[in-house]
Amino acid sequence: MLALAEIFYSVQGEGVWTGTPAVFVRLAGCNLNCRFCDTDYATKAFLSVEAVVARVRELGGDCPMVILTGGEPFAQVESSKLIDALRADGRRVHIESNGSIAVDLARDVWLTVSPKERLTPEMAARANEIKLIVDGRVPDEWLASFGTRALPTFLQPEGNKPANVALAIDAAKARPDRFRLGLQTHKFIGIR
């Protein structure tokens, strides 16, 4: 069984795929405890893999994109089974992870890594995009872990606080080859 916080149909608000309709599956629990975390990832329900796939279909119909988020999706061992089941159902699976738990992923899975306390070399090597949370500073010490691949790298101001926004913009302007400003656009229009 999977522990779930919520499942809902909305639009991706962040990163490369911003604006794309997607069903969000928020898995409960996280292996980290970040000071600035504002996500409610408490368990609200226990569902089988099959029940989650059915709920995704019920909410999103034929929507191709499903985003597994958390908490930390890989904190639950059954998340790999869920990924396989969603792919078998014809979905394009995207994962939002803190990158601290190494997992083998199929090539067609999109992996967003937002490193916090630690990052495994396997997940750094597998990442399709990077999200760095700017909270009083730009945590660019993580970049070396991702190697020399030209990955889209978003600087996301924590809490949209003006000081963090200014830091992120200054850093992006200083390194336009590497950084983009990353905004949680869904929060500006009041959707999940």
Ligand code: SF4
């Ligand atoms: S890794 Fe993400 S979900 Fe987990 S505590 Fe940190 S900010 Fe919250």
